[in-house]
Amino acid sequence: MTQPKIAFVASPVPTAQTALHALTALHNGVAPAQADVIVALGGDGFMLQTLHSTQELDVPVYGMNRGTVGFLMNEYSADDLGERLNAAVEEVINPLAMTALTVDGQMHDALAINEVSLLRAGPQAAKLRITVDGKLRLPELVCDGALLATPAGSTAYNYSAHGPILPIGSDVLALTAMSAFRPRRWRGALLPKRAVVRFDVIDPAKRPVMADADGESVRDVSSVEIRSEPTIKHRILFDPGHGLEERLIREQFV
Numbered sequence: 001m002t003q004p005k006i007a008f009v010a011s012p013v014p015t016a017q018t019a020l021h022a023l024t025a026l027h028n029g030v031a032p033a034q035a036d037v038i039v040a041l042g043g044d045g046f047m048l049q050t051l052h053s054t055q056e057l058d059v060p061v062y063g064m065n066r067g068t069v070g071f072l073m074n075e076y077s078a079d080d081l082g083e084r085l086n087a088a089v090e091e092v093i094n095p096l097a098m099t100a101l102t103v104d105g106q107m108h109d110a111l112a113i114n115e116v117s118l119l120r121a122g123p124q125a126a127k128l129r130i131t132v133d134g135k136l137r138l139p140e141l142v143c144d145g146a147l148l149a150t151p152a153g154s155t156a157y158n159y160s161a162h163g164p165i166l167p168i169g170s171d172v173l174a175l176t177a178m179s180a181f182r183p184r185r186w187r188g189a190l191l192p193k194r195a196v197v198r199f200d201v202i203d204p205a206k207r208p209v210m211a212d213a214d215g216e217s218v219r220d221v222s223s224v225e226i227r228s229e230p231t232i233k234h235r236i237l238f239d240p241g242h243g244l245e246e247r248l249i250r251e252q253f254v
Contacts, residue, residue: 003082007035007059009050011042016066022078035059037085037237041076043067044156048113048214051234055111060090060235071155071247074239088237091168091244093152094193097229100211100218103204112213113234114153116226117178118199119145121210121219125181127202128209132195140202141186144179145209148197148226152244155251163188165252168244173197173228196227 008029010020019041023029032038032054040050040063047063054061062085065073074084095111102108110116120126120143128146130138149158151166154174159165163176171193180186191197200223201209210219238244 004036004085005030005034006081006085007032007038009038009040011046011067013042013067016041016046019064019066019076019078023081026078027081032057032059037062039064039081039085040073041066042073044069044072045215047072051113051236052111052214055232055234058233058235060088060237062088062237072152072236072244074237074242084239085237087240089240089243091236091238093150093168093234093236093244094228094230095232095234096148096150096173096213096226098211098213098224098226100221100224102218103220103222108211108218110213110216110218111229111232112153112216113150114156114214115147115149115158116211116213116224117145117147117157118201118209118211118221118224119178121208124207125179126207126209129200129202130175131198131200132191134196137189138183138186140182141177141180142182143177143186146175146177146188146199148191149174149176150228151248155248159251164190165248166190167248193228196225198226199224 010016038061063073064076098116100108128141154166161178163174173191176188211221211224
């Protein structure tokens with residue numbers, strides 16, 4: 001098969017940089033804008049950075065794990081890269097779009113491939129009001145925080161907070177609370193992908209809350225609105241038999 005034009009990107013950690021030097025010595029790399037495929041070397045955090053930074057290119061990204069966590073990554077090998085890329089299976093995921101309003105009236109927009117989370121930013125628990133598609137669903141949630149996760153992100157922060165693992169293609173989002181105090185042990189909710197979720201912070205001066213979208217944080221929020229963004233499509237490549245659907249199923253039997 002034809003050798004694809006490859007762009008190599010790597011996180012700054014030594015293992016990723018060593019892999020970058022090894023692969024660029026074997027292949028003629030090109031710039032991401034000229035590539036047929038982007039090979040990202042690092043962990044899941046770097047993979048998310050790569051997907052965000054290249055989303056305008058409509059180029060698939062093939063990750064190889066040279067970091068700590070590699071749920072979105074394939075196993076690293078410097079051998080047979082061209083054959084692996086030609087045989088790879090593509091998954092397409094949509095991010096969440098977050099619009100956060102701060103107490104001083106500033107608006108902040110961000111995208112999240114994994115999840116949007118709200119976290120208490122002071123010594124007292126957060127108090128949140130939750131509205132779904134314009135209908136009040138929970139007048140008051142007292143908690144350390146809450147998050148809305150995509151299927152791709154459901155095994156990350158969401159799973160650590162005891163949220164459900166969502167199959168890829170399920171068109172469902174997970175709304176999960178962290179250390180819910182009232183309602184006691186509230187387990188969260190499963191929502192359709194098309195849902196628009198709004199969090200209003202009750203008494204933000206006394207109980208400050210920050211919002212985070214894949215590492216992009218906004219402090220002192222008064223409200224946060226989240227919706228899926230179907231116009232943005234992230235293309236991720238996996239080795240056959242090791243795609244997101246298989247990984248999500250396997251994770252539930254560990």
